Structure formats: structure tokens, C-alpha cells
Amino acid sequence: MTQAPRLAPEELLMALADRFYAEVSADEVLRALYPDEDLTDAARHLGWFLVQARGGPLTYFDRRGHPSLRARHVPFPITGGLRDRWLRHMRTALDGSGIDDGERAKLWRWFVASADALVNVP
């Protein structure tokens, strides 16, 4: 019997970014922050970033330059409420991601810390 091919970690992370942005697109409040009508590019950028951050190829760096996440988020007023929404969607996306438990737990801790650090409105 043939088994479904397991997705490589990079594919899982790209798919995680797609799932996350599918959640964002259904959230009117968070969605309003994103300038583009089409979230495909935003999902791709997040996916490349995640792959790079987890030790994969440096596609993000090659195409987008230094991540400078704090600076890149300055144009968007991020309140604690928006952080919570972002994290809620990421939790949903992670839970359906097929990423193994240990890696999921690591990613989640890192997302919580990063999202906290990106709040830029009291």
C-alpha cells in the first residue's frame, strides 16, 4: 500500500502561512490592516520568513532583504487586541498544520513572544 507522501518541513511552513492568511481574510478587523486586496503575496512573504527562521533556505532574505520585523510593522498600528487576533488565527493554523508536536510547541512560544514585541500602540 502506498502512503501519502509526507510534506517536507518547508512545505509545511509555506502551507501554515497560507492557512494563517485564510483565517486573516475572514477576520474583518485584522484584515483591515493589510493594504493589499489579495493576500497571496503576504502569505508568501510570511512563509519564506518562517522557512528561513527555522533554518531553511534564505529565500526571504534574497527576495525581501533583512526581515527587520519591528520596523516593517511600524506603519501598522498594532494594539494588544490585534495581537490577540493574530495569535488566535495562528493557533488555528498551527493546529491544522500537520507539523509535529515538538516543533509546533516551539513555534507557538516564538509566535507569542514575537507578537508581543510587535505591539506598537498602547
Ligand code: HEM
Ligand atoms: C502582532 C500582530 C501582528 C500584526 C497585526 C501583523 C500585521 C502585519 C501586516 C499588516 C503586514 C503587512 C502585510 C503586507 O504588506 O501585505 C505584516 C507583514 C509581515 N508580518 Fe506581521 N503582524 C503581526 C505579527 C507578526 C509576527 C508575530 C510575525 C513573525 C513571527 C510576523 C511576520 C510578518 C512578516 C514576515 C511580514 C512580511 C514582511 C515583508 O516582507 O514585507 N508578523 N504583518
